[in-house]
Amino acid sequence: MTKVKRLLAGGSASFLVATAIVAGTVAVAAPAQATTQSCQNYLAGKGYTVGSGVKRACNIGHGVGGPADWLTCNQLLVDLGVRAAHARTACDRAAN
Structure with a gap:
């Protein structure tokens, strides 16, 4: 032994x-990095301005993690001019 x-x-x-x-x-x-911050950092890294609209979308995407939160996050970001692929990835990061 x-x-x-x-x-x-x-x-x-x-x-x-x-x-x-x-x-x-x-x-x-x-503690794990806040997922809303990960969402925002991802978009900033892609060259987007992280203003109040992006922060709101990422916060909603973090929400309770349900599909409605993810869809709302995605749609808000697309409405702000974020490319769909970038919006999907950002909202994935917000939800995880």
């Missing part, structure tokens, strides 16, 4: 966790 397995088998797992926390070596995952 390896040393790690023996330590864990010997009930030392909580000690190891406590030591890691005290030592500050526990990696904590950062």
Whole structure:
């Protein structure tokens, strides 16, 4: 049995966790980037101006993630002059 397995088998797992926390070596995952921001960043990267209309569409696209939110996001962006393919990708990013 390896040393790690023996330590864990010997009930030392909580000690190891406590030591890691005290030592500050526990990696904590950062929260996922806001999906509305991902939608906006994608469009900005494609050269579109991210104004209030784009922000509104991305916020709606984020919504509760239902198909109506995605469709509304897509239509709002297309109405603002965003190419359909870019609108679809942006709203996908908003919804995920």
